[in-house]
Amino acid sequence: xxxxxxxxxxxxxxxxxxxxxxxxxxxxxxxxxxxxxxxxxxxxxxxxxxxxxxxxxxxxxxxxxxxxxxxxxxxxxxxxxxxxxxxxxxxxxx
Numbered sequence: 001x002x003x004x005x006x007x008x009x010x011x012x013x014x015x016x017x018x019x020x021x022x023x024x025x026x027x028x029x030x031x032x033x034x035x036x037x038x039x040x041x042x043x044x045x046x047x048x049x050x051x052x053x054x055x056x057x058x059x060x061x062x063x064x065x066x067x068x069x070x071x072x073x074x075x076x077x078x079x080x081x082x083x084x085x086x087x088x089x090x091x092x093x094x
Contacts, residue, residue: 008032012040020048022089027054035069042068049089053082 003018005011007030015023023041027034038050049070070089073082 006030008034008037011037012044015041015048016044019045022086023048023050024086025050025052027052038068040068051085051089 003014003020005014005025008025009031011023011025011029012032023038023045025034025037029037032040034052034054038052041048041050050068051071051073052069053073053075055075071085073085
């Protein structure tokens with residue numbers, strides 16, 4: 001299943017409904033940002049990896065794992081590193 005949300009509150013709702021293998025979301029979202037949403041998802045879905053995309057990874061890196069984020073990736077790095085990380089987290093070979 002694949003879902004798309006326009007804000008953090010909707011991301012949590014959809015993740016709880018769809019029960020995904022992985023959650024990929026942006027740091028900058030309205031109503032609830034990606035870090036706040038990851039913290040909630042870590043409680044409701046503790047085994048599901050949460051990957052956060054941002055332009056500001058250097059600002060949130062150390063505290064992201066405490067808040068439930070599995071991995072923080074920079075949007076500046078492009079698509080290839082993102083795909084490699086997602087494949088690794090889902091247990092697929094790249």
